[in-house]
Amino acid sequence: MKCKVCRGPAVIDLRQHNANFCSEHFVRLVRDQTAKAISQFAMLQPGERVLVAVSGGKDSLALWQILRELGYEADGLYVGLGIGGYSDRSGETTRAFARERGLTLHEVDLREQYDYDVPTAAAVTRRVPCSACGLSKRHLFDQAARDGGYEVVATGHNLDDEAAVLFGNTLRWQDEYLARQLPVLEARPGFPRKVKPLVRLGEREMAAYCVLTGIDYIVEECPMAAGNKHLGYKDALNTIEAQSPGAKSAFYFGFLDRAVQRFADAAPRRDEGTEVASCERCGVPTTSGICAFCRLVERTAGATPVALTRKGKKIS
């Protein structure tokens, strides 16, 4: 097995590229593919300050490192979600990564600053934990970007993530979600641009990149996500990918090329029609009196913290 670029000994085979790579050229490929996505979708402009949403996992830590190597002024934001020992370990991993590299890491802790955590919010709202978690993170990323003067929030969503979300939205033909499933969401008044520079790279590539460049990341998955539909969609697409290498990439980029514009009229019109006011609590633009995040904070106020359990057993 020889590297496609230098013919030296290869360390990884990429079936969708029908090629093998040595460590040096694989690491370069990952960086090049990130730069290509940034350029292809006009994600970042020179001189913009970027806030990277980091979780301690392989994707977000690799993204932070690559953006720095590509010359962007990229700082990190870590949100403590209060998901037991998983959150403790994620935070420690993220802090160590930033400290060792001398990077600026901002932190928000749900329990300390807002008096709730994801398991408690899920119990109070009686919805899947991913719902309260996503709502909290979106709000806090936007707020941190505004407070810190960042034009852009970058997240570590990779091709596997985006293809699985697309698959879920396609299975239900949720046209309003399909219309908005783009690797760039443009800024609107009060909200920064959102970009996903890893959309050209899969989970396997990102894990290999971390191993080969010495990034110590948290391998365990969020215990609250176990068994959720999103992971089922990933499994189904992995089965298809094994049968037809490149199928995931064709699905996601084919959608962007030939389908997403067909759904454009289903996108909610944010800048017309609905009167946008400011949240009475936090001041963020919202269409109702109090924004969804502040309503969640109010609903969870005073709730007894919920222990993290799976099938009735406490876990950490």
Add this chain to the structure above:
Amino acid sequence: MKCKVCRGPAVIDLRQHNANFCSEHFVRLVRDQTAKAISQFAMLQPGERVLVAVSGGKDSLALWQILRELGYEADGLYVGLGIGGYSDRSGETTRAFARERGLTLHEVDLREQYDYDVPTAAAVTRRVPCSACGLSKRHLFDQAARDGGYEVVATGHNLDDEAAVLFGNTLRWQDEYLARQLPVLEARPGFPRKVKPLVRLGEREMAAYCVLTGIDYIVEECPMAAGNKHLGYKDALNTIEAQSPGAKSAFYFGFLDRAVQRFADAAPRRDEGTEVASCERCGVPTTSGICAFCRLVERTAGATPVALTRKGKKIS
């Protein structure tokens, strides 16, 4: 487990309906769902003569029986594909079904009448066998309908089939195929209407219907289809269905409700622009001098018949 209708002992549970049924009410449900699809998509008009494409499998034999019970003048057409013992057994099963019920069955045999069979055509064209098979069947169904004065050809495609085809077309965002993936294809000059009355019913329901109404069908799958992508798509959707009962139905009918019209402009315009001539060999409308079927017949003329093999071993 009690029947949802009569509270008698149930014989089958339908998770996507969250209900159980006794034999009598399950058989009625299958018939009612077929009638509902026919009405919902205006598939058949009273007094029209219907040609049912029958293969000897559960779907097509059940469809033929149900259309007769619903009062349609439905005759059968069986195409001998020359796929070894599988074709022999399919033909015998179909003939016995028609004979026992006193139904009119037309037959075409590829080897006898056109001097080729599907394995040989696949070898000569160097394409997957499903390609030559589909081309042959479409041509022969159309021709038999014209020759016999049938306004409509009905096929036994069920929800699992249609959802799997939709999934394959969606994975590649093949907009011209998506635009045409409808349960009814309207007649055009020289071609009958094509309808799929079983789109509201899954494979499991059709197999149960046959068992409960005493239809003796050929259980084995086509040996040439084993391992094809279509079966991979079915597997992937079955995994999703097990996780979310009703997902397949939501995928297919959501597409018809909210997406197919978004792809309409990608459909090939059959009635405008391209000049349609008659095939020099068989007279069927075609855009080239000789139709695709007659070209296949010419290419396979004189070819040594290919034995049916799998992994190098002869099978029957």
